[in-house]
Amino acid sequence: MEEVENSLGKLRQCFRSGRTRSVAWRKNQIRAVLKLIHDKEDAIFEALQQDLGKHPVETFRDEIGVVKKSANYALSNVKKWMAPKKQPVPLLFFPSKGEVLPEPYGVVLIFGSWNFPISVALDPLIGAISAGNAVVIKPSEQAPACASFLANILPLYLDDSAIKVILGGANESEQLLQHKWDKIFFTGSPRVASQVMTAAAKHLTPVTLELGGKCPAILDSLSSPSDMKVAVKRIVGGKWGACNGQACIGIDYVLVEDKFKSTLIEILQKYIKRFYGENPRKSGSISRIINKNHFERLQNLLKDPFVADSIVHGGSLDEEALYIEPTILLNPPLNADIMNEEIFGPLLPIITVDNIRESVDFINSRPKPLAIYAFTKDETFKRQILAETSSGSVTFNDALVQFLCDTLPFGGVGQSGIGRYHGKYTFDTFSHEKTVMQRAFFPELEPRYPPWNDFKLKFIRLAYDFDYLGILLLMLNLKR
Template sequence: MAGGKWGPCAGQACIGIDYVLVQHNFAPLLVESLKHCIKRFYGESVESLQSICRIVNKFHFDRVRKLLEEPGVAASIVYGGSLDEENLMIEPTILLDPPLDAQIMTEEIFGPLLPIVTLDAIEESIDFINARPKPLAIYAFTKNKKLKDRILQETSSGSVTFNDAMIQFICDSLPFGGVGQSGFGRYHGKYSFDTFSHEKAVLHRSFFPELEPRYPPWNDFKLEFIRLAYNLDYIGLLLLLLGLRRLFMPNRSR
């Protein structure tokens, strides 16, 4: 999870983790585990950061700083939050339950800030996700098969990865792309070829037989024939053509 957030360009990646949903009783353990990983991977202060990217430019540095400086957001910081403007460095930062209407929770972050939102039950994560624009990726860390199935069946996203993050992008046998506001289309491997190809529809048929029910003037027989053919009711068609349908089937009100 730490690698999926801060590893890819310090969070400046479209498939990076934007926020974490966790059942409230597991939140303290998650925060402490993430703190340990940050110190181990990147260092313990903004001055000693290593193996982590700078923010791409001053404009985006100021944009991320603005997200962090909202009063309700700043009060939710449980780790990090330091900035080095001269070197465009922002310390990996963990926020616990920032206001859900804050800008950091209503737009993509593209920076090293990780909001953690606590829930009474992890199953509430499905409604939380569905109440927002469809994400490019969902990363679900769970062994619960029932929860996995619900995530697959009840949410919509560009991809779903279980118990890892971002690794789906390097698997060229899987299509990569979004859905809704997170994008459209697919690429990688054969999916790239299909995306940039036009599949021309071509149909061949013979001159015989020609089906008279296709053409006017319409009557009950033709309308019934079309209805049966559309529903692939072969027995009904056979009875109709033999003139026996009225003997075996009740009359339909017109």
């Protein structure tokens, strides 16, 4: 507690000094992030290999590349983002002018995640420093090599008076939450998010919560076998290709018409074999389960005998190696845990419906997901999905790619999250938009002041209803 108190005091002192507000400071810190990931690429590869068994290609795609892209985008745009934005002011207020001025919140707290421990720490950091904040990063203790990397390396590159890393587990997180922050950014589970939000409420601290949920993929009948193969290939990538299913935006289950189930399973098996070979465990291209607790959680999902009976591919487990084979299940019981909890692992249920449009009702019967993936060429069906479902995002004919697009916001709705980030949206998340209005001392509109009379009521009524007309009538009355 004393260490946190001292760090917070120094950060607040730094922020109050105005050090973090200049465009030069912001750009220098973003450049430092770029230099860090360039210089320490091999160290990042090694840390992700230790924590999750990630292949360097996957690490670059999902961690280093994401940070590099975000930093370059912010570096090119931060001066424009932080500039005041002029806003039109109604003629009723003439002469006057209005603008919106983005200002940093102050000292902000970022909780990282264990599944993408580098990018989900540094990507929000880029937005926070672009907005001019002082920052504390709390990496996930479940990815200890990456947490240690951030704690040891960030102070060598970034301004240690304004940006700090605090290590620890649940106890340290609870201690951090006892303090007053100007903004909290959390990535993780809804269960922990509720604790973060409860703690933040004591200080009326705004929060951004990036959570998860059971993200469905809808597979419609497609016009050609080649389209179907591409769709299923992207489903495999969206399930097992990102941290072996341990991703909040990963595909949780697939909805397909009953008549296409055999075709779907056959093509899924084909691409699993093509991507990961006969023995995925030895492929070197698939991440392991993060730790024993998560392994046991996934193992328990399969212990239900009715769930086990639904396995049509895979199902082998190796607790010592923290390995679970890519596993496909066909119509597991809808009341089983596997269909009511976010899976966050390499298990893929397939749920069949008689008509693919029934998938809309199925999705709506469950909490709002972070993402919906729909593989279809039917424009009417697309419009139905957009109009009749609610989710953080909808992606047609692909999976996970929306996460990489800096010009689109990323975030959830309902149980899948609060707030959004990526690109300018991260800058906005860590900024308060301050309204600024400037007026002259003349003319002075007397009808705004007592004593009240019928003329002043007519003037105010016209001013609200017609604005320009009200002012003209006022001028005519004043002339009389």
